[in-house]
Amino acid sequence: xxxxxxxxxxxxxxxxxxxxxxxxxxxxxxxxxxxxxxxxxxxxxxxxxxxxxxxxxxxxxxxxxxxxxxxxxxxxxxxxxxxxxxxxxxxxxxxxxxxxxxxxxxxxxxxxxxxxxxxxxxxxxxxxxxxxxxxxxxxxxxxxxxxxxxxxxxxxxxxxxxxxxxxxxxxxxxxxxxxxxxxxxxxxxxxxxxxxxxxxxxxxxxxxxxxxxxxxxxxxxxxxxxxxxxxxxxxxxxxxxxxxxxxxxxxxxxxxxxxxxxxxxxxxxxxxxxxxxxxxxxxxxxxxxxxxxxxxxxxxxxxxxxxxxxxxxxxxxxxxxxxxxxxxxxxxx
Numbered sequence: 437x438x439x440x441x442x443x444x445x446x447x448x449x450x451x452x453x454x455x456x457x458x459x460x461x462x463x464x465x466x467x468x469x470x471x472x473x474x475x476x477x478x479x480x481x482x483x484x485x486x487x488x489x490x491x492x493x494x495x496x497x498x499x500x501x502x503x504x505x506x507x508x509x510x511x512x513x514x515x516x517x518x519x520x521x522x523x524x525x526x527x528x529x530x531x532x533x534x535x536x537x538x539x540x541x542x543x544x545x546x547x548x549x550x551x552x553x554x555x556x557x558x559x560x561x562x563x564x565x566x567x568x569x570x571x572x573x574x575x576x577x578x579x580x581x582x583x584x585x586x587x588x589x590x591x592x593x594x595x596x597x598x599x600x601x602x603x604x605x606x607x608x609x610x611x612x613x614x615x616x617x618x619x620x621x622x623x624x625x626x627x628x629x630x631x632x633x634x635x636x637x638x639x640x641x642x643x644x645x646x647x648x649x650x651x652x653x654x655x656x657x658x659x660x661x662x663x664x665x666x667x668x669x670x671x672x673x674x675x676x677x678x679x680x681x682x683x684x685x686x687x688x689x690x691x692x693x694x695x696x697x698x699x700x701x702x703x704x705x706x707x708x709x710x711x712x713x714x715x716x717x718x719x720x721x722x723x724x725x726x727x728x729x730x731x732x733x734x735x736x737x738x739x740x741x742x743x744x745x746x747x748x749x750x751x752x753x754x755x756x757x758x759x760x761x762x763x764x765x766x767x768x769x
Contacts (some may be wrong), residue, residue: 446503446739447490449536450549450731451475451507453524453576456482457728458489461736462486465560467729469493479519487539500569505545505739506536507552508730509577517546523612524576544642545739549573549731550597551588553689553724554581556734561726562687566719570683572599572674575690576642577612578620582681583676587739589681597677600624604672619673622666625692631662649695667699671706678711685719689730 449456452475459470471489476482486506494501509517517533519525533546547555554563554571563569563583573579577602582589589596600620601613608617609627621627625642632638632648637658651659675711678686686707688696709714726733 442591442742444503445497445499445501446505446736447493447501447540448552448732448734448736448739449486449504449506450552450735451482451506451508451525452549456485456489457732458486458493459729459736460493460499460501461733462738465556465737467733468499468740469496470729470732471533475525477526479525479527479532479535483532483535483539483565486536490540494745502542503545503736503739504536504540504542505547505552505735505737506532507547507548507549507652507735508532509549509579512546512548512594514547514590517544543739545735547588547735547738547751548579548581548594551579551590552577552581552734552738553726554583554729554734555588555737556726556730556732557687557689557724558583558586559737561730562722562724562734566683566685568681568683568685570597570674570677570678570681570686570717572686572688573690574623574670574688574692576625576672578673579690580677597681599673599677602673602676604669604676619669622672623692628663628692630667632659635659635662643673645692646695651696653698664702667702668706671703672710675707675710678707678715678717682714682717683719686717686721687724689724689727696723735760740746 448459448461456475457472460468462468473485487499509522509524513520519527519530519532533544537544540600550573555569557563558569569583571581580597580599601618602617603617605617609621610616611618611621625645628645628648629638629640629642633640635658651667652663724730
């Protein structure tokens with residue numbers, strides 16, 4: 437998987453519910469400069485901060501940059517470049533692609549944040565060499581992305597690989613999507629904090645997940661049962677995606693992977709059982725190599741692949757998916 441033109445440069449922007457990362461990436465996937473800021477409440481303010489950060493990085497490098505890729509949570513209308521609804525951001529019906537394109541006077545490619553991270557890992561990260569990469573993001577929510585032969589798989593409406601919103605427990609816990617029993621309702625930063633609070637082991641703060649895993653490892657009886665069940669639910673959801681997409685590698689990323697060593701063995705055992713006779717993917721199951729940079733690297737890579745520098749304001753020549761892709765939900769943070 438290669439992008440033509442090692443000397444090419446693009447901005448990569450990764451918009452999260454808590455913070456926004458901005459970087460300049462070259463045609464070999466190397467991050468040449470980067471910065472970040474807390475994600476503003478209002479999209480107009482976010483665009484101003486993105487513009488400021490991008491211009492500052494270009495000035496720092498003394499470079500002319502003519503492409504930008506941005507990964508954002510959704511659901512998204514990828515054909516129109518619109519955030520339909522981003523619950524973690526509180527944004528609805530935001531034409532973010534064209535807002536950023538107008539601010540920086542350059543073509544912008546927008547995709548789901550999990551798709552961007554998957555593309556980054558497939559290009560220069562833990563998914564290098566994989567024909568089919570399944571990326572799972574674990575953070576505020578649970579997201580997924582599949583890259584096959586260098587191309588992001590979107591599905592018919594851009595809703596593909598929503599691992600977090602696969603129902604794993606019939607009639608189970610309520611999920612933010614309106615269904616019950618989704619994977620995200622069990623194993624995500626918000627879900628873990630809610631479950632801990634329900635048993636008197638936390639105050640509902642989603643930022644304390646690391647201490648929950650420490651207590652799980654120490655055998656805290658208020659934690660072990662339900663958190664072990666949550667790990668099993670995650671394994672079931674990822675295994676179902678594995679059966680459907682038959683990846684030759686599965687990569688995990690996101691904030692909850694900081695505690696990977698605590699739950700890895702139970703998760704892998706569950707995956708082994710739920711994947712069935714086919715067993716684990718031949719390329720293995722492991723962690724991100726790009727870490728928190730996967731989103732900006734992947735977004736910039738998508739911009740270099742899809743956007744022509746002569747295009748303006750999002751551009752009709754900027755191929756996003758296969759045209760008409762819509763309503764892709766956001767990944768994990």
